[in-house]
Amino acid sequence: MEALSINDVKPVAIDDATAPGLAQHKTAIAGLFKRRRVRVKELLAAGLSTVGHTVTVKGWAKTLREAGAGAFAFLEINDGSCFTGLQVVVSKDTPGFEAVMNSGGTGASFCVVGNVVESPAKGQLIEIKATEVTVYGDVADPSTYALSKKRHTLEHLREHAHLRPRSNIHSAAMRVRNAMAQATHSFFNERGFLYIHTPLITASDCEGAGEMFAVTTLFNHVKDGNVPKTADGKAIDYSKDFFGKPSFLTVSGQLNVETHCCALSDCYTFGPTFRAENSNTARHLAEFWMIEPEIAFADLSDDIDLAEDYLKYCAQYALDNCAEDLAFFDKNVEQGLLKRLQTTIESPFVRLSYTEAIELINKPENLKKGKFEKKPVWGDDLGSEHERFITEQIYKKPVVLYNYPKEIKAFYMRLNDDGKTVAAADVLVPKIGEIIGGSQREERLSVLETRIKEATGHDPAEYGWYCDLRRYGTVPHAGFGCGFERLVRFVTGIENIRDVIPFPRWPSNASF
């Protein structure tokens, strides 16, 4: 049989299996796939127990420096599995020494085989005494390398989004982002919620939660700068488009996930959503991820309970799984981050109606302290300044506001018995402001139809499939939406939303 070529590197001695604590996977399930290396994370975690073993480590140089008057070199290697790098000592007589010294240093990639020894240096238990080093890839011209050793601004990193995972801050943010995604799936899966993939492209007219991007193939049929037009020449001929009518990128999976909730009970979506708003700020993205659970046979208090559990679970998951990265953020990005997360976990969220919140902010001492640009008036949406004042200044912990005036909320939120408010709730947290928005859904067909007319001006018939859920076996249900990037900002303390997503999209920016 024709052999599969082995292109990785010449076979090297690895005795991972003999070093205690160096299991390849957390899972017990046997498999074929094995890394032909030890990850830095497992090696550092196993610590002194690995001393005396031969290991193979692969990664990129964070730093490389000559020492002992050229007798040896210190190579700090990182493979992205954890924040800390691994110190490798390469002496002049080690095979590969010269190649290492000519590799360009920071950013070059290596395969290191060596012995684990106790480290004489401070701040690290172990280091590697290399017996052989292979350079996979050098940095031929370090002067052109955008991720050189020096400190870079966040703007510079954004401009080199393809290389910024090699920076401390972005790699830590991506590990935390991964942890929050895993936490999200664990949380809902453990509670019996089904993950439902709601559609991204939709020709449905009944969203209206924000400006939408059009999705089209009509630009493939441009003639003299014209897209196909209708017979009278006055409008675009969407019958020639891929879906035969105007189609858009979704702004929320909620209405779609309700269809599955009203049959399969508790569900959630976790996927990308889009806003074509011309917002060039540190708080908005044109493409972002959102988590939207939907609970069957539930009301607003169940919804708030779930939201509080979810945020606490995520904060705890981060503390449990990303301690090293969070320590970096606590030290370099937001002093007090760890304490803030601990407070989130330990204290019950404050629950306050919208009306009570308006009264609270309007107390003279709060108006004085808050120095608001705008005094809040019942009936108006609360500003970000008000929301953050409540959660950061008054309570210093998460606050849930509920029962908002119907005029400032969406048509699908359940009308309360007062006829003036709806069963909606927003969760406000220090540092972010609103992180979650939810509601009980209007399950009464006649009330829903009235609200559609009132709030959207449309004919309820345009919302036919959504109304069908109320026409046939309606049930009380509730849900919320959590902006995933806000969650990552909440857990890392990172200010700019562009720095918590691999490739941010904003007006005039869809590079990479």
Add this chain to the structure above:
Amino acid sequence: MEALSINDVKPVAIDDATAPGLAQHKTAIAGLFKRRRVRVKELLAAGLSTVGHTVTVKGWAKTLREAGAGAFAFLEINDGSCFTGLQVVVSKDTPGFEAVMNSGGTGASFCVVGNVVESPAKGQLIEIKATEVTVYGDVADPSTYALSKKRHTLEHLREHAHLRPRSNIHSAAMRVRNAMAQATHSFFNERGFLYIHTPLITASDCEGAGEMFAVTTLFNHVKDGNVPKTADGKAIDYSKDFFGKPSFLTVSGQLNVETHCCALSDCYTFGPTFRAENSNTARHLAEFWMIEPEIAFADLSDDIDLAEDYLKYCAQYALDNCAEDLAFFDKNVEQGLLKRLQTTIESPFVRLSYTEAIELINKPENLKKGKFEKKPVWGDDLGSEHERFITEQIYKKPVVLYNYPKEIKAFYMRLNDDGKTVAAADVLVPKIGEIIGGSQREERLSVLETRIKEATGHDPAEYGWYCDLRRYGTVPHAGFGCGFERLVRFVTGIENIRDVIPFPRWPSNASF
């Protein structure tokens, strides 16, 4: 403090906590969120141990029929948590009996409080003797209800995609789909792969894996059917578009995820991808989900090992977690499904080079047996008929083909030493054909640049950011893509790809 209104249903007696086996969550973590009901899944699983307890169950009627000359009714209720419904006996003197009888039956929704009793009927251990039934929502006019009790065609269900989660086949498919998503995250998370959200919208020119959808806001600026044009009037003025240049929906996250793999080591994406191909078939969707792992410091054999482990893990996960749904599919959709999955898990995948496969199919006995429309010739892509013949007729289990002619594969696949083939591998499985396609990536800058010119005709400079990964610390790496809907088809036996995704999109169809 203003009270949160409880809109669910009048308070009912629940003693879930006292019935053994009825824990609300699998997790031990305490929380606020508690269902005010027992799920049918947990109740049936706890079985006879629940006899004598009072429980609250909520769900939709699968069937409702009068019995005993009107003295009582049999209500089969389902809450989507599992395939099987729960039988409820409602006697004439039970509060709510009349409302139940007037509910319209199939599709109506209920809150049932009652005592668990041993069932005298065959095929079920327990049933509920109702003490009170509340109708949440009726089906006022059953004649208009698209999901009435009778059997429906798959076409009919697709036309009512908002209600089809109430059908046996779609609800089972969605539970299996959920399980496969959870399995995917568990598999990669346990192995230390980071979940990376690659972008959906891209202005990058270097994809080219298929026809793309344009993403635009220019339709907001249409005047007399014209989108904004350049000064000479001959072309579309993309400078007025949201991203300032032509932008598209991604066809793959691979190139983007490589950036993070070349810094954080092993990563994966799992997200929607798009094809604007005019394929109106049971095998294609315009929007589908894809899993794309990328392994650092790995070659093609590592890649194939990971793919084999992954598919086996998913098959085992389905057998472990979806036994009831799989039994339904085995009986009603594909006889032999369970055996096929068991074979997948138990036998090593066959590994065969493309060249060997061509020779194999061209053996006279196989040409005779296969009755192919087209005889396979070295250098041509294998047809679906050839792929399925190899995996279904010759080996009757999964087969991995590797080392394909470079002319039929993408520019980024690593050139083998023969100069003619690339280190690519496809995994073929019975029932589906190709389910996974992967490759070792070309990590040598000069070879990559040559291949870009050769295979795409473009200037390598247009692929600048992708080439940078080879310019600065390149490493051997490999990865694959797995169509998620193909995986769900593989595990359920469902033929049409439109039946394994909540809201399928194809030419002229983006409803809901």
